[in-house]
Amino acid sequence: MPPPSPLPRSAASVSGWSLAWRLGWRDLRGGLAANLRGLWVLVACLALGVFAIAAAGSMRSAVEAGLARDARILLGGDLEIRMTYRALDPVQRQALSLHGRLTDLREFRATVRRGEGEAEQRAFSELKAIDPATYPLYGTVELDPPLPLAEVLRPETLPDGTVVSGAVAEAGLLDRLGATVGGEVMVGEARVRIRAVLVSEPDRVASVMAFGPRLLVGPGTIEASGLDLPGALIRNVTKLRVEDGSAVPDLIRALNARFPEAGWDLRGVDAATPGLDRFLGNITLFLTLVGLTALLSGGVGVANAVMAFMDSRRQTVAIFKTLGASGALVFRISLLQILTLALIGVTIGLAAGAGLPWGLGPLVAPFLPARMEPALYPVPLLTAGAFGLLVTLVFGLWPLAQAYRVPATALFRSLLAPVSGWPRGRFALGVGLAAAVLVAVTVLTADRKDIAIGFVVAAVLAVGLFRGMAAGVMALARRVVIRGRAVRNRPVLRLALTNLYRPGASTAPVVLSLGLGVSVLVASVLTQANLTRQVHERLPESAPAYYFIDIQPRQLEAFRKAVASVPGAQVLNTADMTRGRVVRLKDQPVTPESVSKESEWAVRGDRGLTSAAAKPDDAVIVEGTWWAADHAGPPLVSVAATLAKGLGIGVGDRITLNVLGRDITATVANLREVDWSSLSMNFAFVISPDALKGAPRTWIATVAAPPSAELAVERAVGKALRNVSAIPVRQALETVEQIMTTAAQAIRVTTALTLLAGILVLASAIAAGHRRRVYDAVVLKVLGAPRALLARAWLLEYGLIGAATALLAAGVGTGAAWMIVTKVMKMPWEAMPGLTAAVSLISIALTLTGGAVGTLKALSEKPGRVLRAE
Secondary structure, three states: OOOOOOOHHHHOOOOHHHHHHHHHOOOOHHHHHHHHHHHHHHHHHHHHHHHHHHHHHHHHHHHHHHHOHHHHHHHOOOOEEEOOOOOOHHHHHHHHOOOEEEEEEEEEEEEEEEEEEEOOOEEEEEEEEOOOOOOOOOOEEEEEEOOOHHHHOOOOOOOOOOEEEEEOOOHHHHHHOOOOOOOOEEEEEEEEEEEEEEEEEOOOOOOOOOOOOOEEEEOOHHHOOOHHHHOOOEEEEEEEOOOOHHHHHHHHHHHHOOOOOOEEEEEHHHOOOOOHHHHHHHHHHHHHHHHHHHHHHHHHHHHHHHHHHHOOOOHHHHHHHHOOOOOHHHHHHHHHHHHHHHHHHHHHHHHHHHHHHHHHHHHHHHHHOOOOOOOOHHHHHHHHHHHHHHHHHHHHHHHHHHHHHHHHHHHHHHOOOOOOOOOOOHHHHHHHHHHHHHHHHHHOOOHHHHHHHHHHHHHHHHHHHHHHHHHHHHHHHHHHHHOOOOOOOOOHHHHHHHHHHOOOOOHHHHHHHHHHHHHHHHHHHHHHHHHHHHHHHHHHHHOOOOOEEOOOHHHHHHHHHHOOOOOOOOOEEEEEEEEEEEEEEEEEEHHHHHHHHHHHHHHHOOOEEEEOOOOOOOEEEEEEEEOOOOOOOOEEEEEEHHHHHHHHOOOOOOEEEEEEEEEEEEEEEEEOOOOOOOOOOOOEEEEEEEHHHOOOOEEEEEOOOOOHHHHHHHHHHHHHOOOOOEEEEEHHHHHHHHHHHHHHHHHHHHHHHHHHHHHHHHHHHHHHOOOHHHHHHHHHHHOOHHHHHHHHHHHHHHHHHHHHHHHHHHHHHHHHHHHHHHHHOOOOOOOOOOHHHHHHHHHHHHHHHHHHHHHHHHHOHHHHHHHHOO
16 A cells, blocks of 8 residues: 655644545545455445435336326326216216316226137126217327227117127237127127227326226217116216316315215326326335345445455554544545545446436336336435435444544554444444434435334344344353363364454454345345245135126026036125225315325225125124124224224224215224235225115125136126126236236345345455454464464354354344235235245355455465565
8 A cells, every 4th residue: 555645744733624635535546446446345335225226216207207298198188087886967067067178988897708609708808988079188099000089989780770889909808809800799788899909098097907908989888788787887987178287286176165975086187197106106115225225234334344444544544643643634534535435336326226217218118108208317316325425424434433532553553452442422423413314314205104114123123133143142252262161172163263252353244244134135035935925826726716796686696506507616705895985084084195105095086895784704803893783773884904004093983985975974893804915805894784775786706616617607607697797817816926026026136136235245344354364364374373274263253153143134034024024015924944044054155155265365365475564
């Protein structure tokens, strides 16, 4: 290392930042290559974590910018009014028409058929009936061949007087039915001719969970199908285009005030993609926490790298102090040097993260409803940069501050008496302040404050736990050596144990580095394994073969007979269903902002409701009691326990549901456990039967059948009851599998980042004690210790550290995975000890490999060169 630049005469009295910068920069520039060799781990750790955070924020901003640009097209208007079972009345329509142009459409899920008898093909589809004279208000409908929408949807009257409706279908529906353009399909009792392939429609917003390809039909087709029965789940949607889009929020407030009992769902362009917005928020939070995990694990690497850096500069610092430099000046020089190199790592991470939208844009475009807007978004980049610099300060200030209070003579003796202990109060205060700011930024920039707070608490507990374990290992090793029996005539074991607690031992940094890395690695692997098991094993085993919807009450017996006619098929459950929306909780109006994030879905739009006189067999009551079977008093309701917690209600509280424009205020009678991860029949709200008297309702049913009989069940029900639609659960499982596969891929990214960060941090921990290890090796070899004995002792040392750490980390990681799977993902849990043990063994192998590399490097040093340097 080049000698430090001479200090000016006034160095003893000058301690300003300008002097520190000049001296630090000269020193850093003169030995840049050597300094980078020592601090490459600091640069790499910061670059890795900052990249993950910057990439997540930049990708989200690019997607949101594209959605904002096309919000009117995605919504299909400036204002959307959604109602279930009923449409706008004349007064409501007149009030809306005063503000701009209207278009009406109806959305309905139904089974589409082609052919007859054994050759019949069936496919579940999402129908949308539109008026081509007014639709769309924004954007265009893209068809193949490109024909006018009015032409392809016009009805055709055949010579025999039969009316054939016109339609366009997505290619997926044609493939499932084996149909072609120009052919006919049946929707209920309506004959429909496919005249073009639907390539895209402007207002079909991408959904995280979607069932069935689209069939676009003209007005009157649903009525002609005979499927427009009482209680059928048909959504009536009206879209409004106004001249001044900024007036929409005021218009929504005015409409709600004028029609308080309308029971509609009004949505402006700011909520054009609520499902996608929530999905993006969750993904961004997940990736941000991944980046923070990498940064915090890397923070230990930063501390190790700074310690190694300061260890390599002991003589330089001592010379500075001997020449009259104050402790403050030395501290500032070192701090500016570390921050300069940290900025290199942060800049690399920011550049890579900022460029990701350009690189991934074409790959994710097919999955997004709008084109991304790649650009440099300052907020996520500034946030990621702040995280990187704060982590540098939190983990780097402590070893830097130790140089402030140590006299020059102690620095010269640092190999024999390494610097340790607490720095002065103001430096400890600085570390605490940086940590507090880091926590504040973590929580304040997160969409889910509760998850961010949980992450912070878990991180602090994990660091404390592993630091405490390191102290315990050192104390135990000291006790074993002092007692002497176990190490008598065992020089390898004695040396290994002594190395665990001697001054300057690498036990604490290695345990902390390895423990955090292995914990996250175990958590990632177990979470992914449980996701895979849920999709490939548990769901197919527990899921029914079909969901049947829109069964009229009078058709229940006929439905059961149709299912029973197929050998091996059976009806699992039946339930009546209607739709309603939550309008008040505890007699107070409810908004998505007034409930927890995870419960917002329950108050956005309407929800499925069912009634039951007796407690369902599979219902698990966790609080309260079920009502009497002959209950005829005020309405009572049973609520899913997790949802009730998010809504802030409990047994005895009042909840008001709007059903078909009528408010029903019910008292919460009990809370139920609901396994949302299964595909069984679950309802958030079960209400006492008397509360829904007179309300139009249909029934839904789940059916189990052997795979070979599934098609026969669908045909038997379809032949007996044309209006009943079947949802094949196998198709739903494919959709769930796609979502879970995406989640598993994200977890694989987590695992890769975690593994890389862990390797970097482990390398930094070993490198931090390398200089002292070399000195020990030289002294012991000069005193006659064989190289083989030293190698065995050091490998045993790392093996003991790795085994103890991996054992604790396996428990911490398993606990973290259990929390993620059961509390966040709401799925059943399986421990999988074999997989945990495999990850732990891999971690021990990595520790031994790192220790072996460090040992070989230390043993290969020539004693003469090292001793002459001393």
